[in-house]
Amino acid sequence: MDAKRFVLRSCCSRDSISCLPDEVLSTILSLLPTTKQAASTSILSKRWRYLFTVFDTLDFDDSDTQVKKDSEPTTSYVFPESFKNFVDRFLLQTTHPINKLSLQCHVGKDDDPQKACVSSWITNVANRGAREIDLRIKDKGIHYLPPRLFATETLVKLTIGTKLYLGTIPPNVSLPSLKTLFIDTVFFEYGDLCCVLLAGCPVLEELTVHHHNFTATPHTIASRTVKRLSVHYDSPIDVDGCSFMSFDMPELVYLEYSHCALSEYRQVNLESLVEAKLDLYPDKNAGERPDVTDLIMGMRNVHILHLSPVSVDVIYCYCRDGLPVFNNLVNLSMGITSKRGCKLLAYLLKQSPKLETLIIQDICGYTPAVSMPLNKVKMLHILDYHGTALELETFLLEFDCLVMVQVDVREAVEDNVITLQTKRRDLMMLLGASLSSKCQFKVT
Known part of the structure; x- marks a missing residue:
């Protein structure tokens, strides 16, 4: 028996798991819920010390470490220094490509250093060829995401939320590989969603726009490539008095739309629509009587149609010019x-x-x-x-x-x-x- 086989057998007799190849051990660690838990295995032995650093899927969540900042109201939280140090140390210790980042954190409304930290983390991962980024940032102020995020050539799936004011998006958005975009209760400057963000996604296929208890919902959704669209608004008519919706999506195949019935649907271009699910409900506070005629007319090519019970009543009462x-x-x-x-x-x-x-x-x-x-x-x-x-x-x-x-x-x-x-x-x-x-x- 040669020396190498003897050493391997001796090692495995003491700790059979540690004798597994790095890629196998990394796969095992990746099954843990968070990156923090995986990192805690580094104390097991020298063999495990740096295994977690070869992860290509990162999950950072400050929900267990929130602290109230003395200068902030009781409803405002920030991530602690320990969370910052952990994320910083992890990203500095690793240089390999990253496949996915999931980041959930609370940021102080006027805490510029914390905002800068979040931007540097996102930029770091974007520079390493990330294919999927999921950002759940809670910030009661304006939160400018780094320009590098909106110019990531490898990004395939992007999630942004929740109750987030983005401010002005960089005008030169370029996401040439992005196919799936999920937006959860995000406030955009007027026109930024369609004219800037969606315009910079030339191969986007799936779009989800959800707004919960929010008073500034996008009134227009337009894309020449999106095939699947989910729109769920549970807020009343916007405070700015706007009561219209437009869909300019000639390649759309599947639509889910939940919203209060509006008085005007200025453009409904859904000529390729195959399946639609409608959940329209009346808004008792609306100033004008709803009229869903143009919305239903724009869906006349549909093959499969699902109508919720409340939608049935809305269409019966508010499709003023009849059905196509x-x-x-x-x-x-x-x-x-x-x-x-x-x-x-x-x-x-x-x-x-x-x-x-x-x-x-x-x-x-x-x-x-x-x-x-x-x-x-x-x-x-x-x-x-x-x-x-x-x-x-x-x-x-x-x-x-x-x-x-x-x-x-x-x-x-x-x-x-x-x-x-x-x-x-x-x-x-x-x-x-x-x-x-x-x-x-x-x-x-």
Whole structure:
């Protein structure tokens, strides 16, 4: 046995884990939740002292080390010197490429040294070829992110949040590899989102813009490359009185949009849209009556459409000029909680000549007085049904082309096992007697 094999065997007999190759040990360390925990393994032995420094995924979080600054209100926190020293030491000890940075920290409103630290950390990682950067910075003042972040050639995914005032973005944004951008409650100077940030992302494919309890939401979202867009605003009409929204996204395939119904949709260019999920709700404080006609008109090419129950009521009440013809719509899901919902369903069936799959959240409010037009619906799925068998039979008579029906029965508080079994049996008997022999049915 040669000396090398003898030493290896002796080592492994004492500590088999430490004898593993560096890349294996680094992979094991990378499974720990934070970089700080991984760094704590350096005290185990000389073999482990610098292993954590070869990480290509960094996760820094000051949530366990927040301290109140004496000069700040009780609601303001800053990261402590120990957190700063740890991040500084880690980034100075390593020079290898970084794949991902996740940074969560609190910064004092007027603490320029802390802001400078955060900028230097981000710049350090950007200079080392980062592909993914996730920034969750809490700063009650204006926080200028370093220009290097907006000119990172390797960056593929970028997340910025939360409740952050960015100030003016550098005008020469260049993110040639960025494909995914997530923005969570970030305040931009007017036009900076579309005219500066998105304009500097030539291959961007997925964009998420969320605003929570914020009064300065972007009114225009425009991109010639984005294919998937998620917009969730839960704030009321902006304090500046703006009550409009524009979407100029000719390549968009998938849209999620949750917002209060507005009085004006100035531009809705969604000609490639395949699937859309709408959650529109009324704003009681709005000065003008909503009108969602242009929004719905801009979505006329959609193939798959999901409407929340409140959206159904909003569209019925505030689509002033009526619905367009949905020539491509083949799959529709909607919540029906009132007679208005049944009337909108009838209208949608009339305006959707190719509709084949219909998913309904209950059919509350349906009466024979609301008749459905001739349609080509083949697949019908009713969720949370709590009506009677007779009511369901009356509704099913409105559809002549069904080949599959599924009814999911809602369990009421007072229901017991026997009651549920009885409901299911009654519905099964009804479907068996009412539907064509060619139609399959299921009750769950």
